Every structure is written in C-alpha cells, then in structure tokens.
Amino acid sequence: MITPTISQDEIDAIYPQVADIIADALGCDEDEVKPNSSLINDLDAESIDFLDIVFRLEREFKVKIPRGKAVEEARGELSEEEFEQSGVVTDAGFEKIKGFMTEVPADRFSSPMKSAEIPKLFTTETFCKMVIREQQGA
C-alpha cells in the first residue's frame, strides 16, 4: 500500500491533521473522511476544494505543494509525450500511475484513462504523501 520511500508510520503520524483539514475544507464530518476516500467521488470535492486543501496543508505543515506536483512525480522519468497523448494516459503512463499511487485501491484504475480524470483517484492518503514528500524534499 505504500511507496518504498514513505512508511505507513509516516502517513499515520500526519493522517489526523490531514483528515481534519480535508473535513474542514469540504464541510463534512471527520468520520466521513477515510484513508482511501476518493475526494471527488466519495466526498464531492471540486477543483476549488483541491486549491483550498493544498492551501491549508501548506500553511499547516509549512511546505509548498506546487500545482500538478503529484502527477509530475507519478510521471517520473517519462516525458510528457510518453505519459499522455491527446489527453489520454498512455499504457506506460498508466502503469506509472498505478505504481506510484499505491494508496489507491486497484479497482479504481481503469484504462484508458483521461489525464483530466487522474484527480478522481486522489484519496486522503494521497494528500498525506504529498505533504511527506515535500517535507522530505525540504
């Protein structure tokens, strides 16, 4: 469920704060926010909510999370052309995402996947990992 560089302990350490921030931003109860909740599909998040959540996380954890960073990191060494073509994730890109977003249940990945649909995969733990990566990179 986790990438080699981020331990479950690290995720667990910040999870309560991240879940609290997501619940506040979405105006829902904290117990509605689960580690693998899809923010868009399960919690009705919109793009403005993502902006809000990232803003709150940056302030809470004193990190900077650049826009599109998660997808950029998922892409890894693949070029943009190797990762997506005409708005659709390539087979190589699809495997990269699956390997990177190990916190997302496998049954939520379906190919072909449009690039614009990648945020639908984002879970509460995805945001935990974004924060931890930025903390590690700081």
Add this chain to the structure above:
Amino acid sequence: MQELTTMSNHFKAFSFVDQIHSDEIGVKIMGSYQIPARIDQFPLSLVAEAIGQLAAMSSMKAVDFQFRPVAGIAGAVDFTGVVKPGDTLELEATLSKADEESVNYDGIAKVNGEPVVVLHDSLGPMVPMLDFDDPSAVSARYDLLVGEGAEPGAFKGVPEFTYEKTGGERGASSEGKFTIPSEAPFFGDHFARNPVFPGTLLMNLNLKLALDLVSELEGEGIWEPVQMINVKLRDFMPPGETLDLQASVAEVSDHTAKVRVQTRKGKKRTSSAQVLLRRV
C-alpha cells in the same frame, strides 16, 4: 445594443476601487474608494468586494493581465464596523501568492482609520483573462487607478435582493429560492465578457437568510453578523439561474449564534459558509 450597454457599465456598475495609492506588485497594495453619497446603502459584503478588487488589481498586474482572479474562498470575513454612503474606504491587501494559479491575500477596509471589514486567508483561483475581460482594457484601468484615479460616483447601487421562503423549521432551519436576474447593470462589469452573479451579492443574501433565521429565536434584542467563516464559492452563477438557499442553526446561546448556510443548484452544492452572529 447589448454590447453598448455592457460597455457603458464596464468599470462603473460594479467597480469599487477609485485610486491605487501604492502597489508593491503581487505583495502589497493600498487604495481607496469613495462610496457615492446618493445611493441608498452600501452593504458590508460590497466592502469585502472592494478589498478583493484591490487585491485582484495587484495580482493581475503580477501576471501581466493574462489571468484574473475570481471569487473562491475566504477563511474569515470580520464585520467590525459600519459604512454609509459618502464614506471613503481606505483599502489594503497583503498578498502571499499571486501567480497563474491563484491569488492568496489578507485585506482590510477602514473608514476614518477604523476597520470595518477584515478579510483573512482569501484565495481566488486565476482564470484566463480573455474569457472574462479585455486584457488591454483592464491594464488601462490599472494605469488609470495608479495615476489620476477614476472619477468617483459611477456606482448607482444594486437592488436589494431577497429570496422566496420555501421551507424550514422555525428558529432551527430555513430554506429559500432565489432567481438571479437575467439582466442587471452589474453584469456589464462582472464580467464584461462573461457575466456572472457576484459572490459578494450572494454573501449578502446568505447574511439576510441567517439573520432572518436567528430572528425567529426566543429572546430580546437585534441580531447582527459578526463574522463569516469558511466562505467558499464552488461554481459560477450565470444570469437567470435559480438557486436553492439553505440555513441551519449550528450553535446558539443567549447572545450568539452560528448558522451554516449553503446554496445548491439541483444536487450540486455551489456555495457554503458559516455565519457568526450576536444579539445586541
């Protein structure tokens, strides 16, 4: 004819900065706005709009007018004073971010040196300027405000919007319906190429909904809004659209109340906020 109407209202029907006194671009901006003396009222939500428009000017300058911010989020809006027609708003915004993605800022409006509205943790997503306005016209407006300033008095007021009550439980919750007018002068200014109902006018309607709800509570005194928190606009509201308004009392004591308000378009939640009120 429609184009002429739009043009004649541009920078007049819903513009609340007359002068920019200083602009450390994308960092800090100060300006002022003279509320026309001949209008009936100037709601505090429009004071918040004035702060937002000032911050927008600095953020648009920072991205060379290729993008403009739209209303998104306010962490908190404090209502600390009152304004009246004829007052001059002293406006200030401190920006922590102004780029192609968003503008983040805190801001304050004062009258005679006393704070009347304070904005905390405001965040506006940036959208392509071409979709909403003419970049060269907005750039020229910025230059005018930095230079000689705009001629005061262009704003002629906005209608006092109200809602149709459709349900609720007395003193506990309220539901209403509001249809955005199909035409209004402010649509020519908000925005010139893409008219949408201003979020701050919705804010005013939500304040009214919350005040109407708490006025149903037992006890003596008059309720007044103190603060709105977690204000969020999730969607644009085009002319003619019908919105469902909802309010519910979340907490209440003898002299204070917290009311949750939200707006829906069908099943979709388009705005939300919490209103803190006190009884005086």
